[in-house]
Amino acid sequence: MDSGEPYPSTTPRPAGFTTTMKAFTSLIAVFVIAQLIGTVLFGLYLHMKVDKVGDEISLREDFVFLRRLQKCRKPQYSDATFLDCAKILSSFQDLLQDQKSKIPQESLLAKRTGDKRQAASIHLAGCKSSKRVLQWKRSPYAPMDNDTFSYQDGKIKVGKRGRYYIYSQVAFCTKPETHAPFSLYVYLNLPSEADQLLLKGVGTHATSYDLCSLQSIHVGRAVELQEGHVIFVNVTNSSRVNYDHGYTYFGMFELS
Structure with a gap:
């Protein structure tokens, strides 16, 4: 054998085989990428689904709790149910207290103010009469709470x-020749006792020679x-009273 003879050359690979390998590799890469994208999308969907199921479970738990609470509040279920009603009612009370503690104090104050009942009041205008106890009538646009006050024969009766x-x-005329002072009295009428004087006002006599020098007395306290108490007004001389609109009046209102 001749030692100088060259080794036989390697047989070259066909061009079709190389193209096939590249196409297969590309296909594998696309499949892997698609698999990754699909996995990510499925993970997001599963996460959203779990959250939704959790919310539904929470709502169902609230519903079940309300059903249990409803059964515990009905007397017919108190003996027939196996529920621990004392524990359920206690949990409900704790929940209410917790919610109340979260409400701002300003909101509670606004609610109390909004729900506050308006104070009762009555305002009457003078009505001409010869009686010593002055008589009155409803005044235009003036309030009168019939649940708290009633009026009869010059007297206001308190209902609570x-x-x-x-x-x-009381507005009144005074003349120079009349030297006696004009007085106004507000009394509390008690059926079994003497009337008690609550207010008193005194007017002076006129210094001019006019036919009628108009003056007025105003009192208040x-x-x-108590329920059933009666208040009335009288004067020393009812013939001198001026009953023009806005001059003579009588009223009271409830203090908060």
Whole structure:
């Protein structure tokens, strides 16, 4: 054998085989990428689904709790149910207290103010009469709470116990020849006792020679009254009273 003879050359690979390998590799890469994208999308969908199921479970738990609470509040279920009603009711009370503690104090104050009942009041205008106890009538646009006050024969009757402010004004004519002062009195009428004087006002006599020198007396104060108490006004001489609109009036209102 001749040692100088060259080794036989390697047989070259066909061009078709190389193209096939590249196409297969590309296909594998595309498949892997698609698999990754699909996995990510499925993970997001699964996460959203779990959250939704969790919310539904939470709502169902609330519904079940309300059903249990409803059964525990019905007397017919108190003996027939196996529920621990004492524990359920206690949990419900704790929940209410927790929610109340979260409400701002300003909101509670606004709610109390909004729900507060308006103070009862009555305002009457003078009505001409020869009686010593002055008579009155409803005044235009003036309030009168019939649940708290009633009026009859010159007297206001209080319908409930409370603290009230009483006021009255009487306008009157005074003449130089009349030397006796004109007086206004507000009384509390008690059936089994003597009338108690609550307010008194005194006017002076005129210094001019006019036919009628117009003057007025105004009195007012806060009092504590009981249900059934009666208030009335009288004067020394009702013939001198001026009953023109806005001059002579009598009223009271409830203090908060």
